[in-house]
Amino acid sequence: MRPPAPAAASPVTWLLAIVLLAGIDAAVTRTSLLWGKTSTWVKSGIERVYVWQTYDVARKLYYPRRRAAVRVVLLGNSRIWFPARQPFVERALHRLDPRLDVRVDNLAIFGAHVGDMEIISRHLDRVKPQVVVVALGPADLVPTSWGKIVNATGELLDVGWRDGPIPPANETARVNRWLKTVWPLYCFRRFVRQRIEDGLFPYPEDTEFPDHFASRQDYFDFVNDKKRAAMVGDLYAAWRRHPTLAGFVDFLGGKKGRFGFTEPVPPPETLTLHSPGVLALDRLLARVSRQAPDSFVLLMPENPLLDDDTEGLYHRIGFSDHGAELIRRVAARYHVRVVDGRHWMPADRFVDFVHVFPDVSGFQDLLAKEILHALHS
Amino acid sequence: MPSTPEIPPSAGAILLRALLYALAIAALVVFAPGNEHVFIYQGF
Numbered sequence: 001m002r003p004p005a006p007a008a009a010s011p012v013t014w015l016l017a018i019v020l021l022a023g024i025d026a027a028v029t030r031t032s033l034l035w036g037k038t039s040t041w042v043k044s045g046i047e048r049v050y051v052w053q054t055y056d057v058a059r060k061l062y063y064p065r066r067r068a069a070v071r072v073v074l075l076g077n078s079r080i081w082f083p084a085r086q087p088f089v090e091r092a093l094h095r096l097d098p099r100l101d102v103r104v105d106n107l108a109i110f111g112a113h114v115g116d117m118e119i120i121s122r123h124l125d126r127v128k129p130q131v132v133v134v135a136l137g138p139a140d141l142v143p144t145s146w147g148k149i150v151n152a153t154g155e156l157l158d159v160g161w162r163d164g165p166i167p168p169a170n171e172t173a174r175v176n177r178w179l180k181t182v183w184p185l186y187c188f189r190r191f192v193r194q195r196i197e198d199g200l201f202p203y204p205e206d207t208e209f210p211d212h213f214a215s216r217q218d219y220f221d222f223v224n225d226k227k228r229a230a231m232v233g234d235l236y237a238a239w240r241r242h243p244t245l246a247g248f249v250d251f252l253g254g255k256k257g258r259f260g261f262t263e264p265v266p267p268p269e270t271l272t273l274h275s276p277g278v279l280a281l282d283r284l285l286a287r288v289s290r291q292a293p294d295s296f297v298l299l300m301p302e303n304p305l306l307d308d309d310t311e312g313l314y315h316r317i318g319f320s321d322h323g324a325e326l327i328r329r330v331a332a333r334y335h336v337r338v339v340d341g342r343h344w345m346p347a348d349r350f351v352d353f354v355h356v357f358p359d360v361s362g363f364q365d366l367l368a369k370e371i372l373h374a375l376h377s
Numbered sequence: 378m379p380s381t382p383e384i385p386p387s388a389g390a391i392l393l394r395a396l397l398y399a400l401a402i403a404a405l406v407v408f409a410p411g412n413e414h415v416f417i418y419q420g421f
Contacts, residue, residue: 006386007386007387007390007391007393007394007395008394010385010386010391010394012391013386013391013394013395013398014395014398016391016392016395017394017395017396017398017399017402018399019395020395020396020398020399021398021399021402021403023399024399024400024403025403028403183406185403185406185407186406189406189407189409192407193407193408196407
């Protein structure tokens, strides 16, 4: 009598394997097995920072969240990541309109440029927001030594059948994007790997970003170790006593750092309506205005001390105004409102030249007003 | 001489083998090289 045919070669085996794979995929990518980490404020290594920040964004898009009648999405980078944490903005919105049933999804990632924002906007149908706030600085339109138009953060979430405004580097990248589009486990594999790695070798210092800061020192204490926090607090207090540009530079370290105090942007005239970053902005605003017509662009605050930098020691003079004008022209094509927040904040609300303090700066109150204006327009 | 009819593999064998394949593919997807980046942002 012949032995049984091997299961390995049976088409039934392969069909069943595909079914089981789909089950494994769903069990991983739709449950807390993947999305259960909430302590995504990490201090150990830039690689882990970008993976967990991008994960945090993906989790807001792909893991069930609190239902709300009104959903607001924020796109941007560290400049809005810090001062527009969900609890800050939701509290500010409730102060202005206590009856508003609103959820804010901050989808910002450190170092994101406009290409990353365009990629993240491809996932917006998961949230179906009424308002998208595109929080931009003109520097986000150009590649610099701080970041490309599309960075590792954006690449992790790159999906879609059609090429984006920044074409893929090669055919492999294109096929890679297609695979991510159809196969969640493939799309989120970097996060799965990091979850397993962190499970095996835990980082107990990973934590959640606080939902309240009572003072500037509170913030310094959170982001620094104890000794450094006290030193930074003293330097900041010294600047408050002599609130000059030079004093602020002293507070930031006393000299231009290796990468400068502001993003090292190119001469203004090199940025045109045909630059890749502006083309990415065009695609971003086209999509956002289609999905959520009341969306707006927010030009992020800049430290007014830079107005005293008349010699251009610490920033590229003229770039901000030139970039803002191009942003306005692109936004006008899609009837998207541009809120110029560059002069929203006095210097004492800034951590550096481009980041305002979370919570204590009051940035969230001004943002909430603009969001309500958009909702009621 | 008439040939002996082939005996199909048992359901248990198929299930076990299919599970093995599915897990192997999932592991390959998760742990295969890729998505490593040089993060150039140094500004913050």
